[in-house]
Amino acid sequence: MPNKEPSKAEVLRGTLDLMVLQTLAALGPQHGYAIGARLGQVSSGALTLNMGTLYPGLMRLEQQGLIDAEWGVTDNNRQARFYAITAAGRRRLVAEKKAWDQMVSVMHALFEDPS
Numbered sequence: 403m404p405n406k407e408p409s410k411a412e413v414l415r416g417t418l419d420l421m422v423l424q425t426l427a428a429l430g431p432q433h434g435y436a437i438g439a440r441l442g443q444v445s446s447g448a449l450t451l452n453m454g455t456l457y458p459g460l461m462r463l464e465q466q467g468l469i470d471a472e473w474g475v476t477d478n479n480r481q482a483r484f485y486a487i488t489a490a491g492r493r494r495l496v497a498e499k500k501a502w503d504q505m506v507s508v509m510h511a512l513f514e515d516p517s
Contacts, residue, residue: 418451418459419468420502423495426469426487433474433482434460460485468494 425440426432432440437460438451463469468491474484487495 418455419463420495420498422456422459422463422485423468423487423491423498426485427492427495431474431484431486433476433484435482436476437485463491467491 421441422437425437429440434453434456438453438456441449441451460469460471464471464485468488469485470488471483471485473481476482
């Protein structure tokens with residue numbers, strides 16, 4: 403069986419919600435393009451999201467009550483939906499970050515301990 407690396411989409415599926423929630427918690431309300439640009443920026447270009455991946459995630463988070471959206475005007479004077487994290491989103495973010503930190507800890511231990 404060939405050793406195939408997981409696609410960015412497969413890796414992203416499990417982390418997109420956490421990344422979006424953290425971005426909104428840190429930066430405040432943002433439109434979708436700005437969220438995608440920020441994720442690309444902090445990953446030094448390693449993570450590039452197409453809008454076909456990002457917008458369904460934003461809609462899912464909104465349906466779950468973790469973010470709110472309202473129409474506004476961008477810096478370029480264009481209409482866009484601006485997304486903001488809700489109180490429920492902040493609670494989810496805290497829980498997800500805790501779980502993420504635990505997983506990172508396990509991974510570090512596995513990679514550092516050859517026994």
